[in-house]
Amino acid sequence: MTLVVPDILTAAAASREASAPLVRLRGVKKSFGPARTAVHALRGIDLDVHPRELLLVVGPSGCGKTTMLSIISGVLNPTAGEVDVFGCAWSTLSEDAKARRRGELLGFVFQEFRLIPTLDTLENVMAPLLIGHVPWTEAAGRAAEMLARVGLGKRLHARPRELSGGMQQRVSIARALVTRPRMLVCDEPTANLDSGTGQVVMDLIRDAAREPDAQGRPRCVIVVTHDNRIFHYADRIERMEDGRIVSGGVPGGAGGTGGAGELGGHGEKKESS
Ligand SMILES: Nc1ncnc2c1ncn2[C@@H]1O[C@H](COP(=O)(O)OP(=O)(O)OP(=O)(O)O)[C@@H](O)[C@H]1O
Numbered sequence: 001m002t003l004v005v006p007d008i009l010t011a012a013a014a015s016r017e018a019s020a021p022l023v024r025l026r027g028v029k030k031s032f033g034p035a036r037t038a039v040h041a042l043r044g045i046d047l048d049v050h051p052r053e054l055l056l057v058v059g060p061s062g063c064g065k066t067t068m069l070s071i072i073s074g075v076l077n078p079t080a081g082e083v084d085v086f087g088c089a090w091s092t093l094s095e096d097a098k099a100r101r102r103g104e105l106l107g108f109v110f111q112e113f114r115l116i117p118t119l120d121t122l123e124n125v126m127a128p129l130l131i132g133h134v135p136w137t138e139a140a141g142r143a144a145e146m147l148a149r150v151g152l153g154k155r156l157h158a159r160p161r162e163l164s165g166g167m168q169q170r171v172s173i174a175r176a177l178v179t180r181p182r183m184l185v186c187d188e189p190t191a192n193l194d195s196g197t198g199q200v201v202m203d204l205i206r207d208a209a210r211e212p213d214a215q216g217r218p219r220c221v222i223v224v225t226h227d228n229r230i231f232h233y234a235d236r237i238e239r240m241e242d243g244r245i246v247s248g249g250v251p252g253g254a255g256g257t258g259g260a261g262e263l264g265g266h267g268e269k270k271e272s273s
């Protein structure tokens, strides 16, 4: 007998899938060093990041923000807990498969830029496209266009050492955005930028959350920041302290111990899951 699935059930399943979290952390812990002297960088993180969401993570220096981003990106393995990205647990993949998946799906803005010193600005931004087998001429065109959008259209052939910290930061942002990655992970993307340039960059980062990827799939963005000038870009702000998420909510939400609740504005507080 053929089972006929009513349209309404198919539609409900599709809608559930469309709103399912793209990133899901459960009970994630990370310690560094031998047990007796271990640094407990993450002490049990539960976090969901939803389709089209721009999530900001704030918290004092050393609270574990970069460690959490590295674990979400599959660069570091957690000591305990599960990390699921686009429906696949990092723990089920080999190191090679993780590297391939990162290249295909993720874009990074690192706290310390990590530009390749021997390549010029244009070549640094072309690199992820060439690794993804985009033909040279197309890669050069897309990289030049992205560099123009971050205000570096006239510095295509400068080496990183010839650029200011803010310019290097913009190159690293162009490099992260140029592939239209499914998930963008940014560590302090505006730390070295004046407010005008920071706004241009945050507009691009917000577009990356809102616009679908090259295959029409929803994307998401996670930004770690100390920069309160960009808090209003967030759909949600989570505050970390001492390896834990202690409060969260929409920007300017009513609650939170010195977190999103202090940002001013409106919206309701939402506990992190
Ligand atoms: N590779 C490592 N080996 C040992 N300890 C580490 C390592 N990486 C991070 N830590 C420690 O883990 C804790 C969290 O570090 P992390 O870099 O995640 O903090 P953060 O919130 O990003 O800080 P900041 O705002 O200064 O960038 C710190 O105590 C740090 O010293």
Ligand SMILES: [Mg+2]
Residues within 6 Å of the ligand: 065, 066, 067, 111, 187
């Ligand atoms: Mg950090």
